[in-house]
Structures are given as C-alpha cells and as structure tokens.
Amino acid sequence: MSVDLEAFREKIFKYALVNAVKYNGKAKVEPVASKFLGEHRELRSRAREVIALVEKIVEEVNSLTLVDQKRILEERFPELLVEEKPREREFKLPPLPNADKYSTIITRYAPNPDFVLHFGQARAIYLSHDYARMYRGVFILRFEDTDPRIKKPRIDFYDAIREDLIWLGCRWDREYIQSRRLEIYYDIARKLIEIGGAYVCVCEPDKFRSFIRSSKPCPCRDLAVEDHMERLDRMLEGVYKEGETVLRVKTDLSHPNPSVRDWVALRIINTKLHRHPIVGDKYNVWPTYNFAAGIDDHLMGVTHIIRGKEFLVGVEKQLYMYRWLGWGYPECIHYGKWLMIGSGTMSKSKMLRDLQLGLYKSWDDPRLPTLAALRRRGIQPEAIHRMVLELGVKMSEVRFSWENLYAHNRRIIDPIARRFFYVEDPIKLKVRSIPLNEVIAKIPFHPDKEDMGYRETRIKVKDGEIELYISRRDYDILALDRVVRLIGLFNVKPVSLSGDSVEAVWHSRAYEEAAKLKARLIHWVPVEDIVPIRVVMPDASESIGYGENLCRTIALGEVIQFERFGFARFDSKLPDGTMIFYYTHD
Numbered sequence: 001m002s003v004d005l006e007a008f009r010e011k012i013f014k015y016a017l018v019n020a021v022k023y024n025g026k027a028k029v030e031p032v033a034s035k036f037l038g039e040h041r042e043l044r045s046r047a048r049e050v051i052a053l054v055e056k057i058v059e060e061v062n063s064l065t066l067v068d069q070k071r072i073l074e075e076r077f078p079e080l081l082v083e084e085k086p087r088e089r090e091f092k093l094p095p096l097p098n099a100d101k102y103s104t105i106i107t108r109y110a111p112n113p114d115f116v117l118h119f120g121q122a123r124a125i126y127l128s129h130d131y132a133r134m135y136r137g138v139f140i141l142r143f144e145d146t147d148p149r150i151k152k153p154r155i156d157f158y159d160a161i162r163e164d165l166i167w168l169g170c171r172w173d174r175e176y177i178q179s180r181r182l183e184i185y186y187d188i189a190r191k192l193i194e195i196g197g198a199y200v201c202v203c204e205p206d207k208f209r210s211f212i213r214s215s216k217p218c219p220c221r222d223l224a225v226e227d228h229m230e231r232l233d234r235m236l237e238g239v240y241k242e243g244e245t246v247l248r249v250k251t252d253l254s255h256p257n258p259s260v261r262d263w264v265a266l267r268i269i270n271t272k273l274h275r276h277p278i279v280g281d282k283y284n285v286w287p288t289y290n291f292a293a294g295i296d297d298h299l300m301g302v303t304h305i306i307r308g309k310e311f312l313v314g315v316e317k318q319l320y321m322y323r324w325l326g327w328g329y330p331e332c333i334h335y336g337k338w339l340m341i342g343s344g345t346m347s348k349s350k351m352l353r354d355l356q357l358g359l360y361k362s363w364d365d366p367r368l369p370t371l372a373a374l375r376r377r378g379i380q381p382e383a384i385h386r387m388v389l390e391l392g393v394k395m396s397e398v399r400f401s402w403e404n405l406y407a408h409n410r411r412i413i414d415p416i417a418r419r420f421f422y423v424e425d426p427i428k429l430k431v432r433s434i435p436l437n438e439v440i441a442k443i444p445f446h447p448d449k450e451d452m453g454y455r456e457t458r459i460k461v462k463d464g465e466i467e468l469y470i471s472r473r474d475y476d477i478l479a480l481d482r483v484v485r486l487i488g489l490f491n492v493k494p495v496s497l498s499g500d501s502v503e504a505v506w507h508s509r510a511y512e513e514a515a516k517l518k519a520r521l522i523h524w525v526p527v528e529d530i531v532p533i534r535v536v537m538p539d540a541s542e543s544i545g546y547g548e549n550l551c552r553t554i555a556l557g558e559v560i561q562f563e564r565f566g567f568a569r570f571d572s573k574l575p576d577g578t579m580i581f582y583y584t585h586d
C-alpha cells in the first residue's frame with residue numbers, strides 16, 4: 001500500500017512558509033520540494049506527485065501576505081524561529097571527581113613521540129583538554145621520550161604531534177619534554193634510596209626473577225643506603241653496561257602481581273648505540289615509563305589523569321613510590337577500550353612496522369587510522385570530537401565503527417560542501433539531432449542552498465551534435481531506446497552502444513518529461529572542457545576520470561562532493577594539471 005502524500009501536507013506547508021518568509025513572501029517550488037525529498041528519500045520515486053502537491057501548497061502560501069506568513073510561522077512553528085545552532089555541545093561531559101578539592105584543575109596528555117597520533121588517541125586528548133577548559137584549568141602536553149632503545153622517539157614526530165593537537169583544536173598551556181628532565185628523576189632516585197624506598201640491584205635478571213617469584217628479597221635489597229648511593233653514582237658515571245644494573249622501587253614482595261614486585265625505575269640504555277634524538281648520547285641511565293610519568297604528574301601538579309584502563313597496573317606500581325615520598329596520587333578516570341569494528345588496526349607498533357616494511361608510503365596513507373591520514377581525507381576534527389563526547393568516559397569497552405565517524409563527519413560537511421560533476425572511467429557519448437544552437441546547464445553548487453550560487457556550462461551545438469563524457473558505471477545502465485536524463489541538460493535516447501562509446505538522439509528538454517518516463521539521471525562533462533582527476537580511495541586504489549571545468553575553482557584542502565560519487569578533499573595538483581583528491585566517504 002502506498003503512502004498518502006496528503007499526510008505530509010503540514011510538513012510541506014511548514015517548509016513553504018519558511019521559504020516564503022526567507023524570500024520576501026514568495027516561496028519557490030524547487031527548494032521546498034528538494035528539502036522535503038531530501039528527508040523522504042523513500043518518496044523519490046514519486047517525485048512528480050510530490051512536486052504537484054508542493055506546487056499546490058506553495059500557491060496557497062504565496063497567496064498570504066508576508067505579515068500573515070510570519071504570524072503563522074510564529075504561532076504554529078515557533079521552533080523554526082530559533083537560529084540553528086551548531087550541534088557541538090550536544091554531548092556534555094559529567095563533572096570530574098573531587099573537582100572542588102583543587103583550586104586549579106590540571107590535566108595532561110602525554111604521548112611518546114615514537115609515532116604520529118592516531119584516531120584512538122584522540123579520546124584521551126579531547127577529554128583531557130575539554131576538562132581543563134571546562135574548569136578553566138591548565139592542559140599540559142608532555143612528551144614521554146625516555147626509551148631510546150625500544151620505543152625510540154623520532155625527531156619529526158614531536159612536531160607532527162604538535163600539529164595534530166593544533167588540528168584537533170586542543171591548544172596546550174604548558175609543554176614538557178622528559179628527556180630534558182633526567183636530572184630531576186635522578187634526584188628523586190637519590191631521595192628514594194635515602195629513605196629506604198629504592199635500591200640498586202645488580203642481580204642477573206633470571207636470578208632476580210627466581211627470588212621475586214617466591215616473594216624473597218634479592219641479596220642487594222638490604223644493603224646499606226651508602227652502598228646503593230655509591231652504586232647509583234657508578235651507574236650514572238657509566239661504569240655498568242646495559243642490562244647489568246637497575247634501580248628498583250621497594251614494594252610489597254608478596255604483591256599478587258609479580259610484575260609489580262620491586263619494579264624497575266631506572267635502567268641503562270647504551271645511547272652510543274641508541275642515540276636519543278634530542279639529547280644524543282649524553283645520558284646512559286633512563287627512567288621507565290612509570291617512574292618518569294609518576295614523578296611528573298606529581299611535580300607538574302596534575303590533578304586529574306584521564307586515560308585507558310590498560311594503565312591500571314602502572315598505578316599500582318606508582319602508588320608504592322607515592323607512599324614512600326608522601327605524595328598524594330592524582331584523581332584518575334580510566335576508560336574502557338575502543339573496539340574497532342571492521343578492518344584496520346589501532347596498534348602503533350604494527351603501523352610502524354608495516355611502514356618500515358614499505359607497506360605504506362607514509363604515515364598519512366589513507367589505509368591508516370592516523371590523524372594525519374584522516375585530515376588528508378577530509379575528516380573534520382569536530383567529527384572526531386563529537387564522537388569522543390558521544391562515547392564519553394565509560395569504563396566499559398565501546399564499539400566503534402568507521403561508519404559512525406563518517407556519519408558525524410557527513411553532518412558537518414554535507415551542508416557546506418560544493419557539488420561538482422566527476423565522471424569515473426569516462427566513455428564518450430555523442431548526442432545527435434539537437435534542435436538548438438547552444439545548450440546551457442545551470443546547476444546549483446548545493447541542492448538546498450541557492451545562496452551558494454550556480455555553475456553554468458555552455459556547450460556549442462555543431463550540426464545538431466555535441467560530445468560528452470559519461471562514467472562507465474552509468475554506461476552500464478544504458479539500454480537502447482530507453483530515455484535517460486543528462487542532469488541539468490536534456491533527455492536523450494541511446495541508439496547505439498558499442499562498448500566504448502555511445503550514440504544517442506535528442507528526446508526532449510523538460511525534467512518533467514524525464515520524470516514521466518522514470519528516466520535515470522546521469523552525469524556528464526563536455527568533451528572539450530575537462531579537468532583530469534584522480535581520487536585516492538580509502539584502500540589506496542585510485543579512481544581516474546574527468547571533472548567539469550569548474551573543478552579548477554576548488555581550493556587546495558577544500559572538501560567537496562562529486563555528485564553520486566562521494567565527498568573528497570582536494571589534496572594536490574600534478575604538473576600536467578591533474579587534480580588529486582582523497583576520498584572522504586559517500
């Protein structure tokens with residue numbers, strides 16, 4: 001049973017009224033119909049009936065005076081008079097725990113510059129940043145670069161990370177680099193030894209493990225404070241080699257998790273072999289993640305730490321150090337993992353390995369979930385932001401899909417992206433018997449926004465003929481003698497399909513004619529006025545074709561929509577004029 005269109009009368013009336021008030025009392029059929037059909041895609045097959053109804057209602061509305069139109073709008077649809085606000089504050093963060101205990105809320109984001117940031121990390125960044133802003137506090141950026149051997153930092157990643165944060169809109173108030181703070185960690189190490197909270201262990205790792213597994217102290221643990229001070233000095237002087245000695249923080253030897261028992265705080269890394277990108281081979285003694293981060297959170301006055309719950313074991317280790325030193329541990333929010341639905345990885349080490357293997361050309365390859373790749377593809381930072389806020393700070397694991405991110409992004413770019421014609425894998429179409437000297441197509445840059453203007457294409461007709469390109473995909477749906485509409489132009493009837501070209505004859509001009517015949521609508525570009533285009537797809541394959549000449553007006557970095565193809569971002573231009581786009585989503 002088909003829907004009775006009369007049921008939509010009220011809604012169409014509302015749209016007609018808004019349109020009339022906007023245009024000085026005179027509503028137009030086309031924008032009202034296209035707005036309605038945009039919301040009711042299921043009725044597109046009945047466009048003719050819809051348009052007929054819209055015509056009737058528009059006439060009715062236009063017979064009212066502007067004053068009456070405004071009054072009815074105010075009385076019946078007051079919600080439409082409220083200015084449309086951006087939806088960004090749709091999702092609100094819950095208050096921070098114990099926020100009133102602190103005069104200034106201080107949060108931090110602490111990446112290791114061993115790779116660029118990826119999508120999964122945006123969560124900790126936005127939450128830490130937003131909470132600092134919500135409480136007019138301080139947001140710290142801290143580079144945790146104290147492992148020049150395994151999680152080796154790279155000099156270009158420091159700047160790449162800064163660039164990522166700026167792109168996300170998360171400006172930081174203070175910045176620290178841990179590799180410049182090693183003396184601070186050495187001082188805390190001395191203090192811990194002094195108060196009996198740490199010791200320098202020279203046991204072979206296997207031997208130490210056998211003691212610790214049976215909850216027994218190793219022979220080093222109970223030596224005098226002076227002995228450990230001396231060992232630490234020798235460690236710092238470079239007497240020991242890599243792996244020969246470590247500083248351990250004393251814990252409960254019967255802690256249920258053996259990895260927590262007397263955990264390693266300082267270790268030796270041979271920086272002659274593993275040079276650090278910032279301090280070179282100046283230091284050979286390096287703090288572990290938990291030692292440096294734990295000290296910094298305290299010294300930098302961090303009040304709230306927001307991070308994934310995989311850091312919970314680290315908290316247990318750090319708590320021993322905090323107790324020895326009489327420090328209070330910051331408030332923590334640990335959230336659950338993002339589970340990725342579908343293909344791809346969020347593993348930094350896997351991405352880095354694949355990059356080194358040459359599977360990707362660069363870290364902004366469209367197949368990677370790095371922020372640089374998303375940026376290149378035209379994903380807007382606000383889309384990522386909305387998604388982070390939507391998923392919130394729940395402890396439970398949340399499922400996340402690319403479609404979800406795309407939906408957020410589509411809502412942002414769809415109302416502002418200009419539309420263009422692009423024919424992929426072009427096929428030549430010759431149209432004969434055109435009863436005109438010239439044809440003109442006038443198509444809006446945006447179907448719902450007349451104020452964005454129109455693009456006009458004029459094609460000279462020679463001996464009743466013009467030549468166009470259409471896409472292979474559209475070619476495949478053509479059938480002999482079945483009329484199709486060339487969007488914005490006229491209707492044609494194919495008379496010969498050769499496999500790599502088409503001949504058609506003029507049928508009629510009006511859109512209504514095409515609607516009556518249920519003609520398919522297809523895209524085209526004039527043969528003599530084209531722009532060569534390549535679109536890099538999310539799987540790194542390339543779509544190749546021609547764009548209409550007005551594609552030349554697209555600005556570098558602009559996100560546009562190739563109609564019936566998808567959104568794309570203009571990335572670069574080849575010397576021969578070919579425009580390179582990156583596909584965003586459909």
Ligand SMILES: [Zn+2]
Nearest residue numbers: 201203218220
């Ligand atoms: Zn030992």
